[in-house]
Amino acid sequence: MRAATPTPTIRTMHSNTTGRWPAVSKHLGPWLALLAMGACQLPLQAQQAAAPAQAAASAPARGMGSHRETSFPAIASAPWTGARTAAGQPDVEGHWSNTIGNHGNFTDPQGGQPGQRGAPGATNRPLGAREQRAPSRVSDPADGQVPFQPWARAAQQDFLANFSNPTKPQHIEPLARCAPNGVPKSFMWHGFEVRQYPDYVLFLFDSGSRVIHLDGKPHLPEAIKLWNADSRGHWEGNTLVVDVANANGKALFGRTGEFFSDNAHVSERYIFQADGKRFNYVATITDPTVFTRPFTVTIPVRRYTAADEQDGWNFQATRATHKGKEVILEREEQLCFENNGGFGLGGAPTK
Amino acid sequence: MNHRFTYSKCRSRVSGLLLALACVLPLASASAWAGGTQSAAIKIPRTADGKPDFSGIWQTTSNADFDLEPHAGRQDAPPGAGAVEGDSIPYLPAAFEQKKKNFEARLSNDPRLKCITPGVPRSVYTPEPFQIFQRKRDLTLYHQFGGNVRTIHTNHTQHPAEPNEWWLGDSRGTWEGDTLVVDVKHFNDVTWLDRAGNYHSDALHVVERWSYLDANTIAYKATIEDVKVFSRPWTIDVILHRHREKNFQIIENYCFTQPYEQFYPPKPPVEGAP
Numbered sequence: 131m132r133a134a135t136p137t138p139t140i141r142t143m144h145s146n147t148t149g150r151w152p153a154v155s156k157h158l159g160p161w162l163a164l165l166a167m168g169a170c171q172l173p174l175q176a177q178q179a180a181a182p183a184q185a186a187a188s189a190p191a192r193g194m195g196s197h198r199e200t201s202f203p204a205i206a207s208a209p210w211t212g213a214r215t216a217a218g219q220p221d222v223e224g225h226w227s228n229t230i231g232n233h234g235n236f237t238d239p240q241g242g243q244p245g246q247r248g249a250p251g252a253t254n255r256p257l258g259a260r261e262q263r264a265p266s267r268v269s270d271p272a273d274g275q276v277p278f279q280p281w282a283r284a285a286q287q288d289f290l291a292n293f294s295n296p297t298k299p300q301h302i303e304p305l306a307r308c309a310p311n312g313v314p315k316s317f318m319w320h321g322f323e324v325r326q327y328p329d330y331v332l333f334l335f336d337s338g339s340r341v342i343h344l345d346g347k348p349h350l351p352e353a354i355k356l357w358n359a360d361s362r363g364h365w366e367g368n369t370l371v372v373d374v375a376n377a378n379g380k381a382l383f384g385r386t387g388e389f390f391s392d393n394a395h396v397s398e399r400y401i402f403q404a405d406g407k408r409f410n411y412v413a414t415i416t417d418p419t420v421f422t423r424p425f426t427v428t429i430p431v432r433r434y435t436a437a438d439e440q441d442g443w444n445f446q447a448t449r450a451t452h453k454g455k456e457v458i459l460e461r462e463e464q465l466c467f468e469n470n471g472g473f474g475l476g477g478a479p480t481k
Numbered sequence: 482m483n484h485r486f487t488y489s490k491c492r493s494r495v496s497g498l499l500l501a502l503a504c505v506l507p508l509a510s511a512s513a514w515a516g517g518t519q520s521a522a523i524k525i526p527r528t529a530d531g532k533p534d535f536s537g538i539w540q541t542t543s544n545a546d547f548d549l550e551p552h553a554g555r556q557d558a559p560p561g562a563g564a565v566e567g568d569s570i571p572y573l574p575a576a577f578e579q580k581k582k583n584f585e586a587r588l589s590n591d592p593r594l595k596c597i598t599p600g601v602p603r604s605v606y607t608p609e610p611f612q613i614f615q616r617k618r619d620l621t622l623y624h625q626f627g628g629n630v631r632t633i634h635t636n637h638t639q640h641p642a643e644p645n646e647w648w649l650g651d652s653r654g655t656w657e658g659d660t661l662v663v664d665v666k667h668f669n670d671v672t673w674l675d676r677a678g679n680y681h682s683d684a685l686h687v688v689e690r691w692s693y694l695d696a697n698t699i700a701y702k703a704t705i706e707d708v709k710v711f712s713r714p715w716t717i718d719v720i721l722h723r724h725r726e727k728n729f730q731i732i733e734n735y736c737f738t739q740p741y742e743q744f745y746p747p748k749p750p751v752e753g754a755p
Contacts, residue, residue: 216529285747300744309738310628325621327536327614332621338735339623339630341612347728356733380738380745389746419749450638458638463647465598465629 198240199229200264202430205401205410210368212406217328219344219365222402222409225434225459227321227444230264233305233384237266237274239318243293243385267318269412269428276388282420289387304381308466310338310357312381313374313396317411317429321444323461331363331370336446336464342372349375355392357381363398370400374413393419408432435459525659525693528615533659533693535613535620538724538731541701545606545719546599548677557588558676564606566716570679576710583678591676596736598629598648600672601665601687602703606719612731620654620661625731633663640666646683648672663689674705682709697723 213221234243240263257263266274278286292301305311311319320336331342342363350360352375360376374396382389394417402409411429415421434445436457450458526534544561550570551563572580583590593599599607607626614621618636623629633652640651644667654663665687673680690702699721706714 279749281750282747289747298744299741300747302741302744304738304741304745307738307741309741310733310735325614325616327616330614332614332623334621334630338628338733341623341731343730347730350730350732354732357735357738358733378742378745380742382745391746391749448641450634450636451641452636452638454637458636460634460638461632462645463631463649465627465648 198231198264199430200240200262202229202264202410203403203408205368205403205408207369207399207401208367208404210365210402211404212368212402215326217326219326219331220368220370220402220406221326222324222331222370222400222406223326225321225323225445225447225461226409226431227434228317229430229432230267231318233311233315233318234386236318236384236386236388237268237276239264239267267427267429268425270426271423277422277425278388279420279422282389286387286389289382293385293387303385305337308337309381311335312338312357313340313359313377313398314411314413314415314427314429315381315383316340316358317431318384321434321446323447334461334464337466342370349373352376355379359396361398368402368404370398370402372398372400374398389420390415390417391419393417406433523693523695525696528617530617532656533661534615535661535691535693535699536615538610538612538729539699539721540610540724541606541608541719541721543606543719545717546603546608546675549675549679549717550677552677564717564719566718571712571715573710573712580678580680583673583680585678587676587678591678592672593676596627596739597671598624598627600648600668600674601631601650601652602689602701602705602717603672603674604629604631604649605689605701605703605721606717609734610724610729610731623731625734626736628733628735633661635661640664646670650685650687652689659692661689661691663687663691665689680710681705681707684709694720697725699723 210220215221215223231239235241238260241257241260268274268276271277276286289301292298293303296302305315305319310316316322316333316335316338322336323334325332325334329343329345331344333340333342338358340358340361342361344363344365347362349362350356354360354376355378356376357378357380359374359378361372361374363370363372365371377390377392377394377396379389379391379394394415396416397414399412400409401412409431411427411431413427414424415427416424434447436449436459438445440446440448447459447461450460452458526536528534543564544559545564547558548561549563549565551568552558552561554560570580588594593607598604604611604622604624604626607624609624609626611622611624614623618634620633620635622631622633624631629649631649631652633654635654635656637655638653640653644651646669647667648669648671650665651667652663652665654661656662666685668681668683668685670681670683670685684707686706688704688706690700690704692700694700701719701721703717704714705711705717
């Protein structure tokens, strides 16, 4: 008997043919989000080891789908010396994920997320010195804080104060309603895949996709505002330079409630390391409606390959079934729309 | 949820005479549409390795999504001659009763109204554009409606041995001459096939055939098999047209976000307000 109304199905944790980590081919739901919250505990454990930065980079902490490092290398813009696609672009196809944490806390990526500390079930270890955790994603200004105008800071603080126990619809994180993650938050969530074509770079995120147009066409008309905005890019040596317009500003930056408006303009630089193993995402955000000055976001990203263990978080690609011996990674369907509910620790679903 | 299904393979890798037939048959049907044009004379986009290159933005002009079967115009649908070979869908008796219930409730129960992905093959004839990005190893179908992404693998990989129930199924394609043949299965039972309540179960198995009629037109066929719902396999035919408007692009339409978009982002204070 088929149901006329879809029943929320959480298609998580099915075993794949290789018997490796379970694949998370999921519909994002509160259950999975709670797992994500659990993952946020890991940096606290990782930091207690107080591993030196380089050691952290070379021997990342592993655990419940977590990869965390407390510092990361700068990558200079330079000519590209690595592999190229048939169309001549630097070949950056494959599977990637950020290395410092998810969207739980924008300016203190390993500092836990709002409502976590003191909440039932939360691990309330002392955080320790700020220097032991990954730096703020705000790399400019130097204080690591978003240069909000006063009204915008108040709005962000209102979200933060109400995240765990939302009383108004705007306190609910849009991602919990399956919204696309937007710019720049998509780089603070699960791993993602890059596919390249002569006129496009395609980013397939866990929640939503971005098409980077390389063919020089103009941006969409200004009246059109989108969750994942409108992207025009070109390559400069090892750097994919992307101009982002038409953002609707609705996705927020994280569970700490930072945001920009539909007046934002973002200049992104994806600076790839020569060996193709890492890139730094460096984005300058300008929005005179919300901020007092432009500011820069930096997010470190690493590549995942067949040599990595699938971890259900940063690296979710599965191994294709085929007759050959080589490992072929493939991405499973990512769709999310039926779990329209409230969110936050203790946040009850809302109608 | 894990489900294992046993399917009778209606397609396997073919060779020799079979391959020759497989190459000729789609061309024969294509020529019926194209007024007898010989495919050898058709100049179509090709990839570096000589396969047809379906890269581009495509959309049907048919009314298939309103009702796959022939129908006169009605309040919720323009008229359409249907897109089903033989006109009618061969339902099993009990399934036909369900289809009639779906039809009666179509204005509230069509999953499209909740912005749920149209599934396969409906996503192909949904009246919104989709873009095909093509590599040697796969084709990526990026649909405007819902922002759905389907990968058709063309690298000789097989359906997973322990599949999930996917909204868009699991798509494995092979080239038979200039026709891309795609075997799609491992679906859930949530999506419908059109706005008129035609539906399927989780036993749905689709074999798609994609071939060029000319450089800007694709002949698309989908053979539908579902032993829980239909008495025999049946086939949908639609034509897809390339969007050639200047600077045309997919404009994301996640659709399901619309009810809550009003709540974000925070708004600046209005000047002059108390």
